[in-house]
Amino acid sequence: MNYTEQTPLGSALTGMILELFKLHSRVLASGDKLVAPLGLTSARWQILGAIIAAGRPQPVAWLARDMGANRQNIQRIVNDLEKEGLVAFESNPHHRRAQLIVLTDKGKQTFDAAMRLQAPWVNELSEGLRIQDIETMREVMLALRGKLERNTDIAEES
Template sequence: MSKTKRTPAGEALTGFILELFRANGLLLTAGDRLVASLGLTSARWQILGAIVDAGRPEPVAWLARNLGANRQNVQRIVNDLERDGLVVFEVNPHHRRAQLVVLTDKGRQIFDAAGRLQTPWVNGLADGLSVKEIEAAHRVIGALRDRLEESGER
Protein backbone atom coordinates (compact mmCIF):
# COMPACT_ATOMS: atom_id res chain seq x y z
CA MET A 1 0.00 0.00 0.00
CA SER A 2 1.55 3.29 -1.06
CA LYS A 3 1.40 6.25 1.24
CA THR A 4 1.12 9.79 -0.09
CA LYS A 5 4.05 11.89 1.02
CA ARG A 6 4.03 15.56 1.85
CA THR A 7 5.67 17.89 -0.59
CA PRO A 8 8.54 19.95 0.81
CA ALA A 9 6.12 22.90 1.11
CA GLY A 10 3.53 20.66 2.78
CA GLU A 11 6.16 19.45 5.26
CA ALA A 12 7.26 23.03 6.02
CA LEU A 13 3.64 24.16 6.42
CA THR A 14 2.94 21.27 8.79
CA GLY A 15 5.78 22.43 11.02
CA PHE A 16 4.53 26.00 10.79
CA ILE A 17 0.99 24.94 11.77
CA LEU A 18 2.30 23.00 14.77
CA GLU A 19 4.23 26.10 15.89
CA LEU A 20 1.07 28.19 15.42
CA PHE A 21 -0.85 25.80 17.69
CA ARG A 22 1.86 26.05 20.35
CA ALA A 23 2.09 29.83 20.03
CA ASN A 24 -1.71 30.16 20.20
CA GLY A 25 -1.83 28.27 23.48
CA LEU A 26 0.97 30.39 24.94
CA LEU A 27 -0.66 33.60 23.69
CA LEU A 28 -3.98 32.70 25.30
CA THR A 29 -2.28 31.92 28.61
CA ALA A 30 -0.23 35.13 28.49
CA GLY A 31 -3.32 37.14 27.53
CA ASP A 32 -5.30 35.63 30.40
CA ARG A 33 -2.56 36.67 32.83
CA LEU A 34 -2.20 40.12 31.29
CA VAL A 35 -5.86 41.11 31.65
CA ALA A 36 -6.91 39.05 34.69
CA SER A 37 -6.78 42.13 36.93
CA LEU A 38 -9.45 43.71 34.69
CA GLY A 39 -11.80 40.75 35.09
CA LEU A 40 -11.12 39.61 31.53
CA THR A 41 -9.86 36.48 29.84
CA SER A 42 -8.22 36.31 26.43
CA ALA A 43 -11.52 35.14 24.96
CA ARG A 44 -13.50 38.02 26.47
CA TRP A 45 -10.82 40.51 25.43
CA GLN A 46 -10.83 39.11 21.89
CA ILE A 47 -14.59 39.55 21.60
CA LEU A 48 -14.44 43.10 22.96
CA GLY A 49 -11.82 43.74 20.28
CA ALA A 50 -14.07 42.31 17.58
CA ILE A 51 -16.89 44.59 18.73
CA VAL A 52 -14.58 47.62 18.60
CA ASP A 53 -13.07 46.59 15.23
CA ALA A 54 -16.54 46.17 13.70
CA GLY A 55 -17.04 49.91 13.94
CA ARG A 56 -20.80 49.49 14.32
CA PRO A 57 -23.11 47.22 16.29
CA GLU A 58 -23.31 43.71 14.86
CA PRO A 59 -25.15 40.53 15.84
CA VAL A 60 -23.28 37.69 17.55
CA ALA A 61 -23.27 35.59 14.37
CA TRP A 62 -21.38 38.32 12.49
CA LEU A 63 -18.89 38.76 15.33
CA ALA A 64 -18.31 34.99 15.33
CA ARG A 65 -17.82 34.97 11.57
CA ASN A 66 -15.32 37.83 11.77
CA LEU A 67 -13.39 35.95 14.46
CA GLY A 68 -13.58 32.62 12.65
CA ALA A 69 -15.19 31.26 15.82
CA ASN A 70 -18.16 29.14 16.77
CA ARG A 71 -21.33 31.23 17.15
CA GLN A 72 -22.48 29.38 20.26
CA ASN A 73 -19.17 29.99 22.04
CA VAL A 74 -19.23 33.67 21.12
CA GLN A 75 -22.86 33.92 22.30
CA ARG A 76 -21.94 32.42 25.67
CA ILE A 77 -19.09 34.91 26.15
CA VAL A 78 -21.17 37.86 24.96
CA ASN A 79 -23.86 36.85 27.48
CA ASP A 80 -21.18 36.93 30.20
CA LEU A 81 -20.00 40.36 29.01
CA GLU A 82 -23.60 41.58 29.11
CA ARG A 83 -24.08 40.21 32.62
CA ASP A 84 -20.97 42.15 33.71
CA GLY A 85 -22.17 45.39 32.09
CA LEU A 86 -19.53 45.52 29.35
CA VAL A 87 -22.01 45.16 26.47
CA VAL A 88 -25.73 45.58 25.95
CA PHE A 89 -28.09 44.12 23.38
CA GLU A 90 -30.07 46.43 21.12
CA VAL A 91 -32.89 45.76 18.70
CA ASN A 92 -31.73 44.92 15.20
CA PRO A 93 -34.01 46.68 12.69
CA HIS A 94 -33.01 44.13 10.03
CA HIS A 95 -33.57 40.95 12.01
CA ARG A 96 -35.96 40.56 14.90
CA ARG A 97 -34.14 37.73 16.69
CA ALA A 98 -30.50 38.66 16.01
CA GLN A 99 -29.93 41.46 18.49
CA LEU A 100 -27.04 43.85 18.01
CA VAL A 101 -24.13 43.80 20.48
CA VAL A 102 -23.09 47.26 21.68
CA LEU A 103 -20.12 48.14 23.87
CA THR A 104 -21.02 50.10 27.01
CA ASP A 105 -18.92 52.91 28.46
CA LYS A 106 -17.66 50.44 31.07
CA GLY A 107 -16.79 47.99 28.28
CA ARG A 108 -14.86 50.68 26.40
CA GLN A 109 -12.96 51.63 29.58
CA ILE A 110 -12.02 48.00 30.26
CA PHE A 111 -10.99 47.44 26.63
CA ASP A 112 -8.87 50.62 26.65
CA ALA A 113 -7.25 49.55 29.94
CA ALA A 114 -6.39 46.18 28.38
CA GLY A 115 -4.77 48.03 25.48
CA ARG A 116 -2.64 50.03 27.91
CA LEU A 117 -1.45 46.77 29.49
CA GLN A 118 -0.84 45.18 26.10
CA THR A 119 1.40 47.93 24.70
CA PRO A 120 4.54 47.36 26.82
CA TRP A 121 3.98 43.59 26.70
CA VAL A 122 3.79 43.45 22.90
CA ASN A 123 6.70 45.87 22.51
CA GLY A 124 8.77 43.48 24.63
CA LEU A 125 7.72 40.51 22.51
CA ALA A 126 8.64 42.40 19.35
CA ASP A 127 12.09 43.32 20.64
CA GLY A 128 14.70 41.80 18.35
CA LEU A 129 12.27 41.02 15.53
CA SER A 130 12.32 43.19 12.43
CA VAL A 131 9.17 44.75 11.06
CA LYS A 132 9.99 42.97 7.78
CA GLU A 133 10.01 39.55 9.52
CA ILE A 134 6.75 40.27 11.31
CA GLU A 135 5.09 41.48 8.11
CA ALA A 136 6.26 38.34 6.25
CA ALA A 137 4.79 36.08 8.94
CA HIS A 138 1.58 38.12 8.82
CA ARG A 139 1.33 37.60 5.04
CA VAL A 140 1.82 33.83 5.38
CA ILE A 141 -0.80 33.53 8.12
CA GLY A 142 -3.18 35.72 6.10
CA ALA A 143 -2.71 33.57 2.99
CA LEU A 144 -3.27 30.41 5.02
CA ARG A 145 -6.46 31.88 6.53
CA ASP A 146 -7.70 32.93 3.08
CA ARG A 147 -7.16 29.42 1.69
CA LEU A 148 -8.95 27.84 4.64
CA GLU A 149 -11.89 30.23 4.23
CA GLU A 150 -12.07 29.57 0.47
CA SER A 151 -12.11 25.82 1.04
CA GLY A 152 -14.92 26.08 3.58
CA GLU A 153 -12.73 25.05 6.54
CA ARG A 154 -14.25 27.68 8.84
Protein backbone atom coordinates in the same frame (compact mmCIF):
# COMPACT_ATOMS: atom_id res chain seq x y z
CA MET B 1 0.19 3.35 9.55
CA ASN B 2 0.78 4.32 5.98
CA TYR B 3 1.06 8.08 5.61
CA THR B 4 1.10 9.80 2.26
CA GLU B 5 4.53 11.30 1.72
CA GLN B 6 4.73 15.06 2.19
CA THR B 7 6.58 17.30 -0.22
CA PRO B 8 9.40 19.37 1.33
CA LEU B 9 7.07 22.39 1.18
CA GLY B 10 4.26 20.42 2.82
CA SER B 11 6.63 19.23 5.52
CA ALA B 12 7.83 22.78 6.21
CA LEU B 13 4.24 24.01 6.40
CA THR B 14 3.34 21.17 8.78
CA GLY B 15 6.17 22.26 11.07
CA MET B 16 5.00 25.86 10.96
CA ILE B 17 1.39 24.84 11.71
CA LEU B 18 2.52 22.81 14.72
CA GLU B 19 4.47 25.82 16.00
CA LEU B 20 1.40 28.04 15.40
CA PHE B 21 -0.65 25.73 17.63
CA LYS B 22 1.93 26.09 20.40
CA LEU B 23 2.20 29.85 19.86
CA HIS B 24 -1.58 30.23 19.96
CA SER B 25 -1.72 28.47 23.32
CA ARG B 26 1.08 30.63 24.74
CA VAL B 27 -0.47 33.86 23.44
CA LEU B 28 -3.83 32.99 25.01
CA ALA B 29 -2.23 32.06 28.33
CA SER B 30 -0.14 35.23 28.34
CA GLY B 31 -3.15 37.35 27.38
CA ASP B 32 -5.24 35.74 30.13
CA LYS B 33 -2.55 36.60 32.68
CA LEU B 34 -2.19 40.15 31.35
CA VAL B 35 -5.89 41.07 31.58
CA ALA B 36 -6.93 38.93 34.56
CA PRO B 37 -6.73 41.94 36.93
CA LEU B 38 -9.41 43.56 34.76
CA GLY B 39 -11.75 40.57 35.07
CA LEU B 40 -11.11 39.58 31.46
CA THR B 41 -9.82 36.56 29.61
CA SER B 42 -8.20 36.59 26.19
CA ALA B 43 -11.49 35.44 24.67
CA ARG B 44 -13.50 38.21 26.33
CA TRP B 45 -10.88 40.80 25.39
CA GLN B 46 -10.92 39.59 21.79
CA ILE B 47 -14.70 39.96 21.59
CA LEU B 48 -14.57 43.48 23.03
CA GLY B 49 -11.97 44.29 20.38
CA ALA B 50 -14.11 42.78 17.62
CA ILE B 51 -17.06 44.92 18.71
CA ILE B 52 -14.89 48.04 18.51
CA ALA B 53 -13.30 46.99 15.21
CA ALA B 54 -16.74 46.48 13.65
CA GLY B 55 -17.35 50.21 13.92
CA ARG B 56 -21.09 49.75 14.42
CA PRO B 57 -23.34 47.44 16.43
CA GLN B 58 -23.57 43.93 15.00
CA PRO B 59 -25.36 40.71 15.91
CA VAL B 60 -23.38 37.85 17.45
CA ALA B 61 -23.41 35.88 14.19
CA TRP B 62 -21.63 38.70 12.36
CA LEU B 63 -19.05 39.09 15.15
CA ALA B 64 -18.41 35.35 15.06
CA ARG B 65 -17.99 35.42 11.27
CA ASP B 66 -15.56 38.35 11.46
CA MET B 67 -13.57 36.55 14.16
CA GLY B 68 -13.62 33.22 12.32
CA ALA B 69 -15.23 31.65 15.38
CA ASN B 70 -18.20 29.50 16.28
CA ARG B 71 -21.38 31.53 16.82
CA GLN B 72 -22.44 29.51 19.87
CA ASN B 73 -19.10 30.11 21.61
CA ILE B 74 -19.25 33.83 20.92
CA GLN B 75 -22.88 33.96 22.12
CA ARG B 76 -21.92 32.30 25.42
CA ILE B 77 -19.12 34.79 26.04
CA VAL B 78 -21.27 37.77 24.98
CA ASN B 79 -23.93 36.62 27.47
CA ASP B 80 -21.26 36.58 30.20
CA LEU B 81 -20.04 40.04 29.18
CA GLU B 82 -23.61 41.32 29.33
CA LYS B 83 -24.07 39.93 32.86
CA GLU B 84 -20.94 41.82 33.91
CA GLY B 85 -22.18 45.06 32.36
CA LEU B 86 -19.49 45.25 29.66
CA VAL B 87 -21.88 44.92 26.71
CA ALA B 88 -25.57 45.49 26.16
CA PHE B 89 -28.11 44.14 23.71
CA GLU B 90 -30.02 46.53 21.47
CA SER B 91 -32.94 45.77 19.20
CA ASN B 92 -32.08 45.16 15.57
CA PRO B 93 -34.40 46.94 13.14
CA HIS B 94 -33.49 44.40 10.43
CA HIS B 95 -33.95 41.19 12.41
CA ARG B 96 -36.22 40.80 15.40
CA ARG B 97 -34.31 37.92 17.03
CA ALA B 98 -30.69 38.87 16.23
CA GLN B 99 -30.02 41.61 18.74
CA LEU B 100 -27.16 44.02 18.22
CA ILE B 101 -24.20 44.01 20.61
CA VAL B 102 -22.84 47.33 21.90
CA LEU B 103 -20.15 48.19 24.42
CA THR B 104 -21.27 49.90 27.58
CA ASP B 105 -19.21 52.69 29.14
CA LYS B 106 -17.80 50.08 31.52
CA GLY B 107 -16.92 47.88 28.52
CA LYS B 108 -15.14 50.74 26.77
CA GLN B 109 -13.19 51.60 29.92
CA THR B 110 -12.23 47.97 30.46
CA PHE B 111 -11.10 47.56 26.85
CA ASP B 112 -9.08 50.79 27.05
CA ALA B 113 -7.42 49.56 30.25
CA ALA B 114 -6.56 46.25 28.54
CA MET B 115 -4.99 48.08 25.62
CA ARG B 116 -2.89 50.18 28.00
CA LEU B 117 -1.53 46.90 29.38
CA GLN B 118 -1.08 45.42 25.91
CA ALA B 119 1.18 48.15 24.49
CA PRO B 120 4.22 47.60 26.76
CA TRP B 121 3.67 43.82 26.61
CA VAL B 122 3.71 43.69 22.80
CA ASN B 123 6.58 46.18 22.58
CA GLU B 124 8.71 43.96 24.81
CA LEU B 125 7.63 40.83 22.95
CA SER B 126 8.63 42.34 19.61
CA GLU B 127 12.16 43.27 20.75
CA GLY B 128 14.80 41.56 18.63
CA LEU B 129 12.40 40.71 15.81
CA ARG B 130 12.60 42.26 12.37
CA ILE B 131 9.56 44.11 11.06
CA GLN B 132 10.11 42.56 7.61
CA ASP B 133 9.92 39.06 9.11
CA ILE B 134 6.73 39.91 10.99
CA GLU B 135 5.15 41.35 7.84
CA THR B 136 6.17 38.29 5.80
CA MET B 137 4.72 35.95 8.41
CA ARG B 138 1.48 37.92 8.39
CA GLU B 139 1.31 37.68 4.58
CA VAL B 140 1.84 33.91 4.73
CA MET B 141 -0.87 33.54 7.39
CA LEU B 142 -3.29 35.65 5.34
CA ALA B 143 -2.61 33.54 2.23
CA LEU B 144 -3.13 30.29 4.14
CA ARG B 145 -6.30 31.58 5.78
CA GLY B 146 -7.63 32.62 2.37
CA LYS B 147 -6.97 29.15 0.96
CA LEU B 148 -8.63 27.48 3.94
CA GLU B 149 -11.64 29.79 3.73
CA ARG B 150 -12.04 29.10 0.00
CA ASN B 151 -11.77 25.35 0.64
CA THR B 152 -14.38 25.62 3.39
CA ASP B 153 -16.70 27.59 1.13
CA ILE B 154 -16.31 24.95 -1.61
CA ALA B 155 -16.96 22.12 0.88
CA GLU B 156 -20.09 23.84 2.20
CA GLU B 157 -21.46 24.28 -1.31
CA SER B 158 -21.05 20.56 -2.10
